[in-house]
Amino acid sequence: MARVVVDVMLKPEILDPQGQAVQRALPRLGFDGITDVRQGKRFELELEGPVDEAALARIREAAESFLANTVIEDFVVRVETEEEK
Amino acid sequence: MARVVVDVMLKPEILDPQGQAVQRALPRLGFDGITDVRQGKRFELELEGPVDEAALARIREAAESFLANTVIEDFVVRVETEEEK
Amino acid sequence: MSLDTVKNALEHPGVEQPFAELGLKPDEYTRIREILGRRPTSSELAMYSVMWSEHCSYKSSKVHLRQFGDKMPENDAMLVGIGENAGVVDVGQGYAVTFKVESHNHPSYVEPYQGAATGIGGIVRDILAMGARPVAVMDPLRFGAAEHPDTRRVLPGVVAGIGGYGNCLGLPNIGGEIVFDPCYQGNPLVNALCVGVMKHEDIHLAQASGAGNLVILYGARTGGDGIGGVSVLASETFTENDGGGSGPAKRPAVQVGDPFQEKLLIECTLELFREHLVAGIQDLGGAGLSCATSELASAGSGGMRVELDTVPLRDHTLSPEEILMSESQERMCAIVEPAHVARFMEICDKWDVIATVVGEVTEGDRLEIFWHGEQIVDVPPRTVAHEGPVYERPYARPQWQDTLQADAAERLPRPGTAEELKATLLKVVASPNLADKSWVTAQYDKYVLGNTVLAQPEDSGMVRIDEESGLGVALATDGNGRFCKLDPYTGAQLALAEAYRNVATTGAKPLAVTDCLNFGSPEDPAVMWQFAETTRGLADACQILGTPVTGGNVSFYNQTGETAIHPTPVVGVLGVIDDVERRTPIGFAEEGQIILLLGDTHEELSGSAWAQVAHDHLGGLPPKVDLERERLLAEILIAGSRDGMIDAAHDLADGGLAQALVEACLTGGNGARVVLAEDLDPTVALFSESAGRAIVAVPRSEELRFSDMCKVRGLPCARIGVVDGDTLDFQGHFTVALDEVRAAHEGTLKGLFG
Amino acid sequence: MTIRVGVVTFPGSLDDRDAQRAVRIAGAEPVALWHKDKNLQQVDAVVLPGGFSYGDYLRCGAISRFSPVMESVIEQAQAGLPVLGICNGFQILCESHLLPGALTRNDHLHFICRDQKLRIENVSSAWTSDFAPGQEITVPLKNIDGGFVADERTLDMLEAEGRVVARYLDVNPNGSRRDIAGISNAAGNVVGLMPHPEHAVEPLTGPTTEGLPFFTSILKRLVNA
Numbered sequence A, B: 001m002a003r004v005v006v007d008v009m010l011k012p013e014i015l016d017p018q019g020q021a022v023q024r025a026l027p028r029l030g031f032d033g034i035t036d037v038r039q040g041k042r043f044e045l046e047l048e049g050p051v052d053e054a055a056l057a058r059i060r061e062a063a064e065s066f067l068a069n070t071v072i073e074d075f076v077v078r079v080e081t082e083e084e085k
Numbered sequence C: 001m002s003l004d005t006v007k008n009a010l011e012h013p014g015v016e017q018p019f020a021e022l023g024l025k026p027d028e029y030t031r032i033r034e035i036l037g038r039r040p041t042s043s044e045l046a047m048y049s050v051m052w053s054e055h056c057s058y059k060s061s062k063v064h065l066r067q068f069g070d071k072m073p074e075n076d077a078m079l080v081g082i083g084e085n086a087g088v089v090d091v092g093q094g095y096a097v098t099f100k101v102e103s104h105n106h107p108s109y110v111e112p113y114q115g116a117a118t119g120i121g122g123i124v125r126d127i128l129a130m131g132a133r134p135v136a137v138m139d140p141l142r143f144g145a146a147e148h149p150d151t152r153r154v155l156p157g158v159v160a161g162i163g164g165y166g167n168c169l170g171l172p173n174i175g176g177e178i179v180f181d182p183c184y185q186g187n188p189l190v191n192a193l194c195v196g197v198m199k200h201e202d203i204h205l206a207q208a209s210g211a212g213n214l215v216i217l218y219g220a221r222t223g224g225d226g227i228g229g230v231s232v233l234a235s236e237t238f239t240e241n242d243g244g245g246s247g248p249a250k251r252p253a254v255q256v257g258d259p260f261q262e263k264l265l266i267e268c269t270l271e272l273f274r275e276h277l278v279a280g281i282q283d284l285g286g287a288g289l290s291c292a293t294s295e296l297a298s299a300g301s302g303g304m305r306v307e308l309d310t311v312p313l314r315d316h317t318l319s320p321e322e323i324l325m326s327e328s329q330e331r332m333c334a335i336v337e338p339a340h341v342a343r344f345m346e347i348c349d350k351w352d353v354i355a356t357v358v359g360e361v362t363e364g365d366r367l368e369i370f371w372h373g374e375q376i377v378d379v380p381p382r383t384v385a386h387e388g389p390v391y392e393r394p395y396a397r398p399q400w401q402d403t404l405q406a407d408a409a410e411r412l413p414r415p416g417t418a419e420e421l422k423a424t425l426l427k428v429v430a431s432p433n434l435a436d437k438s439w440v441t442a443q444y445d446k447y448v449l450g451n452t453v454l455a456q457p458e459d460s461g462m463v464r465i466d467e468e469s470g471l472g473v474a475l476a477t478d479g480n481g482r483f484c485k486l487d488p489y490t491g492a493q494l495a496l497a498e499a500y501r502n503v504a505t506t507g508a509k510p511l512a513v514t515d516c517l518n519f520g521s522p523e524d525p526a527v528m529w530q531f532a533e534t535t536r537g538l539a540d541a542c543q544i545l546g547t548p549v550t551g552g553n554v555s556f557y558n559q560t561g562e563t564a565i566h567p568t569p570v571v572g573v574l575g576v577i578d579d580v581e582r583r584t585p586i587g588f589a590e591e592g593q594i595i596l597l598l599g600d601t602h603e604e605l606s607g608s609a610w611a612q613v614a615h616d617h618l619g620g621l622p623p624k625v626d627l628e629r630e631r632l633l634a635e636i637l638i639a640g641s642r643d644g645m646i647d648a649a650h651d652l653a654d655g656g657l658a659q660a661l662v663e664a665c666l667t668g669g670n671g672a673r674v675v676l677a678e679d680l681d682p683t684v685a686l687f688s689e690s691a692g693r694a695i696v697a698v699p700r701s702e703e704l705r706f707s708d709m710c711k712v713r714g715l716p717c718a719r720i721g722v723v724d725g726d727t728l729d730f731q732g733h734f735t736v737a738l739d740e741v742r743a744a745h746e747g748t749l750k751g752l753f754g
Numbered sequence D: 001m002t003i004r005v006g007v008v009t010f011p012g013s014l015d016d017r018d019a020q021r022a023v024r025i026a027g028a029e030p031v032a033l034w035h036k037d038k039n040l041q042q043v044d045a046v047v048l049p050g051g052f053s054y055g056d057y058l059r060c061g062a063i064s065r066f067s068p069v070m071e072s073v074i075e076q077a078q079a080g081l082p083v084l085g086i087c088n089g090f091q092i093l094c095e096s097h098l099l100p101g102a103l104t105r106n107d108h109l110h111f112i113c114r115d116q117k118l119r120i121e122n123v124s125s126a127w128t129s130d131f132a133p134g135q136e137i138t139v140p141l142k143n144i145d146g147g148f149v150a151d152e153r154t155l156d157m158l159e160a161e162g163r164v165v166a167r168y169l170d171v172n173p174n175g176s177r178r179d180i181a182g183i184s185n186a187a188g189n190v191v192g193l194m195p196h197p198e199h200a201v202e203p204l205t206g207p208t209t210e211g212l213p214f215f216t217s218i219l220k221r222l223v224n225a
């Protein structure tokens, strides 16, 4: 079994109220020096078969058409390395 | 400027209704072979200064106390590599 | 750990069992051994331990709660009383209404969002299990001091959780309470009320009868969440830093709700009812399958056999003990005749709800549970579900009670000048407890279902239940922990009186009561005395007002260390109104109308909001209760609404006349000119919290008819002013612009939490 | 001739019965449509009601968009069938690309339920023809993901083509770009609206009855057609 991660973030030009709220809160909690925060989604997909190019292509398609709304969001598909797990 | 990523995921034993909804939908859209989906949050933090151990320690603290709800969530802090960007 | 079967228990009687860790006392464990004639298996021990916990067995409260039955007033409306998931009341035209308030206090402190969310989920399933369509929710809440940093963690989370779950379910939130007091700092109270509607013939009960009928578990898969939730989160082992829970293994004690799943469960269940496919039904709440199977079997005529390994799991590593204790949300258990199973499954499939036959009703009188063919439970179900331990806990009036009562607020310094009086009024209406609650209630959907006639900030929530006839129900919840601390007997009666008055003020006839009794540790005789006094006061008052208690909930151990919360009974009253068109709102919407004050104002400042805000004082005796007067006031208010004499009415409670006038003016968008009674000190006139009072606004053309009615019936009715302008003008004292009052009243919660 | 207006129920739809009631009060016949059924039963118009379809998991409307009923709705909407998406329905229409843009988390991050003042900016769409030009109305608004966003070019296009159907007045309750509360497609038959006109059709249960013209507009158009 292998894990593929899809990261979905709002496009830079789209307002991210959640990220902004975090950014505003951090200094109040004593965490300074953070100039920007963006909040997005992370999907962890467990695959049955091998993570080959074909599988990744299918996942990219699923991300494009479903996991992300490409009107406002960008996404990145990547295979999770063992170390990250 | 450097970017640090905080990934926040529900603990494995906690119900993840969002991930389940995605998982149930995928086969209907023709995407088979995905045995499990978990959905979490991804925070991208831009730092003013260098990303040294001290900075990471502070971010870990922010994640622990604020970005993640450690009653139900786990988190991972990592420096984003250029290639991922 | 290897499987502990019944056979094993017989063969190895000497095994040491961790009954104490599971919260059982040595004598309780001994009793289990006597019942079974052997040591329990680990699964049986798990079941007994959760079912005999305070939360599930009511072992400390039972002897006191009995009064609600013993002193029950004659009431034809009561269709199902205490003992079922919720009481059911006849509201006419063939309709029945079921309602109940429950607590989710400890879980909401540990994880505010999910704790509160699953609190809503749980009470909604109780209502659903009676056969009713849930139609509205309410949320009586208590938090620590408004300015305390932890309140900033707990309150927004709780509110978001209640909204997140309730909004997603499509249930309008029609009322509730938000009270701040340092006594709730480590013990916030998250009570949740749900009301549901059905036709008389649709009432369902939690019982398993008819050998051969099947036991179907449907809804969410069972996971490791909430294991030990009942025994850890709602028991004496709860301590402030116990966030992770100390249940078995490292299972989370926190449950996560899935309101979408619950919405499907509701629609699916209602369709099952509609096709008469359900012979008995029980929701899964505290104690999960242990509770549902034992209660169903106990209330039914036969026994039950369950194949536990057929339960659909989210986590395949769960042991049978854990499956039995899991409090995974959004699950129901139905008893279904074999001939109906196929159709039952079809409907579940239509709603994408997983349903599994997990067992059957048997001829015998045992609850037997199997795991891969081996018997792990063999118990008489009544001993688990209904014949748990009963304690007569010692109780004693605390020593400090006299000192507290002697320290009356009537002796505190009062504002001396007009300026001081005005400043006091602004301070009172801006205080967190009396300030506008829109910051919270705007996060709740009050419109969904399209039947909400009254909601926040009205005196009671009101929903239409029949679109043709306009039949509706009204609900209010109240509870004043400060009064209860001063005198729990009177305090409980005041809570009931206020909720009753609130319902009547909107024009509905009060019918029945539900209550959530939030207290400290029952092992403390002082707390137990408060509890005994509260139940006695409530039962006595219900008898006089003719409104039976139909169900409720007890939450003990709301204390941090030795310090208990104020005794806090939250009382919900349900009323019925024949035509919701006739409802009376609180707002002064028409300029020129006459303002009348009904009832008597006494010098009663002890325990009041004024004493708290102006002097941070709690002492003395709470206002006196006159239940006959409450009854009369209610009759007048209902008649006034029915006969179209009054256009607005607002009950007087916290903050007294001052607060009531401010709310009526701000809501209606009009000012008022008011004359305070000459024979009263202005502080008393404005801030006394004497019970049995209300203000009404009547058109000039109706004034005489209405005041004559009051005179004939013997209800004091004083003309105190007129709706007018854009100021609140207390003639001879001070005038304050409505805008200034509004800014003070509406700015507080936004400033604290926004 | 009775006008038949379909109201789709998705799993998690909440205001479906309210929408049906509004249709009835407007004088048309509501027809319940089920998400798993492609058959639109020859209705004259479709309402996608508010709620949390599929729990709003992933993104509001993202999962519903792929339901069987939406296949037919998308196809027929493109051929001119009047479709009104309210709140969650608006989100579904955007996810389906029948309308441009997207709805994102409210800028204040809270669910908000309030009586909202709007100005009707376009009275030529299928769903707004019964309003007076520039009419100001108050109807309930309730959502947590109500902020309308689109890129500047799209926003300019919507303005230029008069496709902003309704705008927030007094308060922008969610950070919507250019105070947009509702938009239409180029043909004017598909309208998405964040506020809830179906909750403002009876004096007893709504703040006003000013939501009703959304439902009567469609009658006039269909009867005249």
Ligand SMILES: Nc1ncnc2c1ncn2[C@@H]1O[C@H](COP(=O)(O)OP(=O)(O)O)[C@@H](O)[C@H]1O
Pocket: C055, C056, C065, C068, C081, C082, C083, C084, C085, C086, C087, C100, C102, C126, C285, C515, C516, C517, C549, C550, C551, C552, C553, C554
């Ligand atoms: N304070 C109370 N007043 C009246 N009835 C109560 C009270 N507390 C509990 N009950 C009743 O005792 C019964 C058992 O309560 P409970 O175990 O909480 O039910 P459930 O498991 O359905 O939540 C219910 O009928 C409930 O209404």
Ligand SMILES: [Mg+2]
Pocket: C085, C126, C283, C285
């Ligand atoms: Mg129950």
